[in-house]
Structures are given as structure tokens and as C-alpha cells.
Amino acid sequence: MTDPNFYQPPSEDPSSSPTPGYDSLMPNGWVPCPNCGSTHVEMPSFTWWGGAVGQKLLNHVKCQDCSYTYNAKTGKSNTTAIVIYQVVALVIVLGLFYALGLLG
Numbered sequence: 488m489t490d491p492n493f494y495q496p497p498s499e500d501p502s503s504s505p506t507p508g509y510d511s512l513m514p515n516g517w518v519p520c521p522n523c524g525s526t527h528v529e530m531p532s533f534t535w536w537g538g539a540v541g542q543k544l545l546n547h548v549k550c551q552d553c554s555y556t557y558n559a560k561t562g563k564s565n566t567t568a569i570v571i572y573q574v575v576a577l578v579i580v581l582g583l584f585y586a587l588g589l590l591g
Contacts, residue, residue, distance in 0.1 A: 517548060518562040522555035530559070536569050545572065 513519065519526045528548045533539050541547070545568050548559040558565050 517546075517559035520550035520553060520555055521557060521562040523550060523553040525550050525552040527551040528559065536573055541569070541572055545569070 513526050513528075517528060520528055528550050530546075530548050531542055534542050534547065537545070537547070545565050546559040546561075547556060547565050547569075549556045556565065557563060558568070
């Protein structure tokens, strides 16, 4: 039995991909649309839930072929992250109003 070389990087499995279920990432590091497989996806410049910043923080993109929205890095839904983003934003706004004496 040979001793393992702990200083050598692990060998890459050629059958594994960076993101499970995807053979390749797009040049910008985004995964193709998990709904239809299209690579024609764009990050919206503005969303009702995140304004001009939220979608950038969450890597939120929209497929231009099937209109599915998802996280560009993982391919999963951003619904939970959007809810958390909204709750945190609401708490911050209410805190500012309270600090300025506009509430209670």
C-alpha cells in the first residue's frame, strides 16, 4: 500500500461538472436555464422586490426563452433568498423610521 501524498491536489473526476446536473457553465460562470436548457439568460436591471441591487446580490437571472427566473450560480430558485432579502430590508427601514422618531 502506498502512502497518500497529502500535498498533491485531489485528482479531478472527468465525469463530474462544477454544478451537478450541468455539463458546462456559460462563459460568465452562469448555469444554463434549468427549465429549458437555454443559455439566453440575462440579469434584469430592476426587480419589484430588489430594486436595482437585489438581483445582483442574489445572482438572479431570467431566461429569455421561457421566462424562468433562478440563481445564475446554482441553477436553483431564489424564492427563499428573496423572502429573506425582503424581511431584512423591511426591518432596516422600520429601524430607521424608529430611530428618526417617525414611529412610536
